[in-house]
Amino acid sequence: MLSASPRLRSTTAAIALGLLTVPAVADMPALTLEGSVESGKEIAMTRSKGNCIACHMIPGGESPGAIGPALVAIQTRYSSKADLAQQIWDPTVKNPDVVMPPFGKHGILSDQEFVDVVEYVWSL
Numbered sequence: 336m337l338s339a340s341p342r343l344r345s346t347t348a349a350i351a352l353g354l355l356t357v358p359a360v361a362d363m364p365a366l367t368l369e370g371s372v373e374s375g376k377e378i379a380m381t382r383s384k385g386n387c388i389a390c391h392m393i394p395g396g397e398s399p400g401a402i403g404p405a406l407v408a409i410q411t412r413y414s415s416k417a418d419l420a421q422q423i424w425d426p427t428v429k430n431p432d433v434v435m436p437p438f439g440k441h442g443i444l445s446d447q448e449f450v451d452v453v454e455y456v457w458s459l
Contacts, residue, residue, distance in 0.1 A: 363424040363439055366450055368416050375455025378448050385444060385452050390435065394459065403435060409459045420453045 378385035380396055387393060390402040413419040422429065424439030438444045444452060 363421055364446070366420070366446055368420055368450055368453055370447070370450035370452075370454035372451075372455050372458050374448075375451035375453070375458075378444070378452050379455055385438070385448070387452070387456070406456055406459045409456055413457075416453060416457045419457055420449075423449070423453055423456070 379387035379393060382389065387406065388396040388399050390400040392399040392401065392405040392407075394407060409419060413422070420439075425437040426433045426435045427437055427440075436443060438452070439449050
């Protein structure tokens with residue numbers, strides 16, 4: 336069996352690495368980040384929609400998960416509501432191995448649902 340030369344292997348690896356590390360980023364659209372805390376809470380707690388409670392401990396939530404960080408003191412963890420929104424829109428930008436789904440990028444939430452969830456989480 337023939338083996339590829341070290342140069343060919345390194346070139347092939349560099350090409351593969353380059354292809355694998357190019358993020359598939361769907362830019363967050365310009366949204367007015369003024370939503371409804373109450374609607375956002377309902378979406379975050381609804382198992383069939385936002386389902387934030389499945390992975391995060393949320394104050395007042397029942398049967399929280401422990402996969403993600405507790406959603407408390409959010410305004411001390413994010414410098415702005417826009418930074419929080421970007422994290423919820425596509426958490427793979429900061430961490431490609433994150434298990435949190437990209438709620439905005441993948442269209443899991445409508446724009447209004449997304450804005451409402453951001454408003455609710457920002458209030459925690």
